[in-house]
Every structure is written in C-alpha cells, then in structure tokens.
Amino acid sequence: MRSYKIALIKGDGIGPEIVEEAVKVLDAVSFAEGFELKYEELLLGGAAVDATGDPAPKETLEGVKQADAVLFGAIGGQKWDNLPREKRPESGLLKLRKEMEVFANLRPVTVYDELVNASTLKPEVIRGVDLMVVRELIGGIYFGEPKGNDGQKAFNTMVYTKPEIERIAKVAFEIAMKRSKRVCSVDKANVLDVSQLWRDTVEEVAKAYPEVTLTHMYVDNAAMQLVRDPKQFDVILTGNIFGDILSDEASMLSGSIGLLPSASVGEKYGLYEPIHGSAPDIAGQGIANPIATIASAAMMLRFALKEDAAAERIERAIKQALSEGYRTQDLSAFDAKEVCSTSEIGSIIANYASK
Numbered sequence: 563m564r565s566y567k568i569a570l571i572k573g574d575g576i577g578p579e580i581v582e583e584a585v586k587v588l589d590a591v592s593f594a595e596g597f598e599l600k601y602e603e604l605l606l607g608g609a610a611v612d613a614t615g616d617p618a619p620k621e622t623l624e625g626v627k628q629a630d631a632v633l634f635g636a637i638g639g640q641k642w643d644n645l646p647r648e649k650r651p652e653s654g655l656l657k658l659r660k661e662m663e664v665f666a667n668l669r670p671v672t673v674y675d676e677l678v679n680a681s682t683l684k685p686e687v688i689r690g691v692d693l694m695v696v697r698e699l700i701g702g703i704y705f706g707e708p709k710g711n712d713g714q715k716a717f718n719t720m721v722y723t724k725p726e727i728e729r730i731a732k733v734a735f736e737i738a739m740k741r742s743k744r745v746c747s748v749d750k751a752n753v754l755d756v757s758q759l760w761r762d763t764v765e766e767v768a769k770a771y772p773e774v775t776l777t778h779m780y781v782d783n784a785a786m787q788l789v790r791d792p793k794q795f796d797v798i799l800t801g802n803i804f805g806d807i808l809s810d811e812a813s814m815l816s817g818s819i820g821l822l823p824s825a826s827v828g829e830k831y832g833l834y835e836p837i838h839g840s841a842p843d844i845a846g847q848g849i850a851n852p853i854a855t856i857a858s859a860a861m862m863l864r865f866a867l868k869e870d871a872a873a874e875r876i877e878r879a880i881k882q883a884l885s886e887g888y889r890t891q892d893l894s895a896f897d898a899k900e901v902c903s904t905s906e907i908g909s910i911i912a913n914y915a916s917k
C-alpha cells in the first residue's frame with residue numbers, strides 16, 4: 563500500500579480547529595483511494611514558544627525534512643506580540659520557510675459559482691475565474707544586498723540571478739501544462755534591468771514548453787487587468803514583490819479569505835497552508851471556515867504526493883458542499899441553506915469526498 567508521512571503543524575488560534583478538519587478529509591480520501599497517511603505533529607509559532615521558548619524548535623526544523631509534505635494551519639496572536647522579534651511566532655514561520663528552501667509560492671484563485679455574490683466585483687466579471695499566481699518567494703528586493711537606511715537615505719536592491727528565474731519559471735510552466743497551458747509573466751521590463759533579465763530568461767525557459775502560450779505584462783497593467791477582466795489569466799508568473807501585491811489582490815476576487823489555499827514549494831520540500839492567519843478573534847468558537855486548509859490539503863496531494871485522484875475528490879466535495887448551500891458563518895450571508903460549524907462542514911466535505 564502507498565504510504566506517506568505528513569508533518570502536521572497546527573499552530574495557534576484557529577490553526578488546530580482547521581487542521582483537524584483537513585485531516586478528517588484526508589483520511590476519507592486516502593481510504594477511498596487506497597493509500598495510507600501517517601501524521602506527525604510538530605510545534606511552531608506561539609504554541610512552540612509556550613512549550614519550548616523557541617518559535618521554531620530544532621525538532622520541527624528537522625522533522626519537516628523527514629516528511630513527504632507539511633500541512634500547516636496558522637500561527638500568531640496577541641499573547642506573543644510583545645516578545646522580541648526573533649521570539650515571535652512569525653519569525654518561526656520565516657525560519658521554517660527558509661530552512662525548507664521553498665522558493666515558489668503557489669496561490670490558486672477559484673471563484674465558486676455559488677459564491678459569486680461574495681466578491682466586491684460584479685458577478686459577470688468574476689464568474690468562472692480560475693487562475694494560479696506563481697510567486698518567487700525567497701529572492702528579489704526583499705532579500706537583495708546591499709540595503710540600508712541612515713535616516714537621510716534608504717535603499718534596497720532588487721536582484722535576481724538567471725538560475726533563480728529559471729527555477730521559478732519552470733514551476734510555472736509545469737503547472738500551466740496541467741492547466742490551460744497559458745503563462746503570463748509579469749514584470750516591469752520597461753524600467754528595470756532586473757525585469758529585462760527576468761523576461762529574457764522566461765523566454766528561454768519557454769522553449770522547452772512549446773505547448774504553452776507565453777505572454778508578458780507590465781505589473782501596473784496586470785494590477786489593473788486583474789480587476790478589469792481576471793478571466794483572461796491562467797498562470798501568472800512573477801517575482802517576489804510584484805507577486806506579494808498581485809496575489810493579495812487576486813485573492814480578494816473570491817470574496818472570502820477562508821476559502822483560499824496556498825503552497826510554498828522548493829526542490830525538496832513543500833509547505834501547504836491557507837492564506838489567512840490564526841484569526842484569534844474567532845478561535846475556539848467552532849466557527850472558522852476550514853475550506854482553505856482542506857483545499858491546501860488537496861494541493862498537497864496533487865503537488866507533493868502526486869495523488870491527483872484524491873485531490874480531485876476533495877475539490878469536487880468542496881464544490882458540492884457549497885452548491886448544496888452549506889456555509890460557515892463567514893459566508894452565511896451568501897445563499898446559505900444551512901449555517902454549519904467548523905466541524906460540521908468538515909464532516910460534510912469528508913463524506914462527499916469519500917463517495
């Protein structure tokens with residue numbers, strides 16, 4: 563029997579509640595598809611600070627490398643906000659990402675038909691949106707040297723090497739091959755030298771993917787096009803800072819932060835997590851929406867374990883639950899037939915996914 567080891571990092575706030583529901587669904591689909599998942603729980607963030615004094619304990623940084631994939635909830639909360647920066651939960655997550663060398667951040671944005679009214683954009687603009695932002699995560703201006711601030715002058719350096727661009731471009735083209743075979747590379751090549759290298763390199767990588775149609779777009783235009791006509795996009799490939807902004811913009815197309823999954827992947831490891839935080843304001847009340855985490859588990863099955871059929875079961879089950887009107891409280895204003903708790907919607911999705 564195929565067997566995989568999954569590291570579970572529940573984290574803080576709603577983290578434990580939503581990860582529990584994703585495990586429920588994973589158990590249902592692994593049983594249905596005939597493979598086995600073995601879980602190991604690891605500590606990160608505030609929970610790790612409380613238990614060990616360190617937001618990213620050594621056992622966690624080593625433990626994730628023993629696993630086939632990592633499923634992560636969320637970290638953070640007021641309780642730890644006054645600690646020195648290196649002791650805060652957020653530092654733990656940055657350390658984990660760096661340790662795992664996850665250079666590609668993947669954010670799919672799917673607008674569910676049943677929830678077109680949840681978006682701030684007009685239904686006709688967003689109905690049918692299905693795109694993926696592929697963002698370079700560990701290079702570019704956020705990490706470039708030199709950088710400095712002497713109180714009178716401050717600067718950062720936007721730098722990309724050809725190998726860094728090649729590896730992220732390959733990820734985007736591989737993903738496009740499994741989708742509708744279109745990549746739009748976003749840059750600022752009319753102004754920035756680094757973007758010219760980006761564009762030239764992406765063109766070179768594209769030669770290995772003749773079936774994929776490559777287009778280029780300036781980032782200012784892309785920001786505008788994303789709200790004007792988001793359906794024109796399939797895979798958006800971009801660097802760290804542009805991707806940071808565009809992926810947040812794109813995520814709001816769907817209308818709810820509780821729906822959107824993400825993956826951060828590298829050559830060896832992958833971290834799968836909802837895009838939202840630990841939502842301390844609703845933690846412990848059983849009202850958090852677990853769908854983003856459940857959809858992240860589907861991404862994990864597809865990208866890390868190559869269990870595509872199991873991933874499809876989950877994605878189908880989420881759609882079915884929404885189309886039958888089951889909603890958590892955050893979406894209760896949008897055509898809800900029944901408002902469910904975190905655990906109830908998890909069970910409904912697990913049940914549909916097992917069929």
Ligand code: NAD
Nearest residue numbers: 636637638639819820838839840841842843844850851892
């Ligand atoms: P947040 O995403 O946690 O919450 C923003 C709002 O969205 C809140 O009103 C919350 O109740 C709601 N929300 C979020 N997820 C939801 C869900 N699944 N279902 C229903 N409603 C949901 O962002 P924030 O309030 O700015 O941050 C709270 C904490 O989370 C902070 O400590 C922050 O540092 C941390 N954070 C962690 C991550 C991460 O772990 N990757 C990401 C962002 C923020």
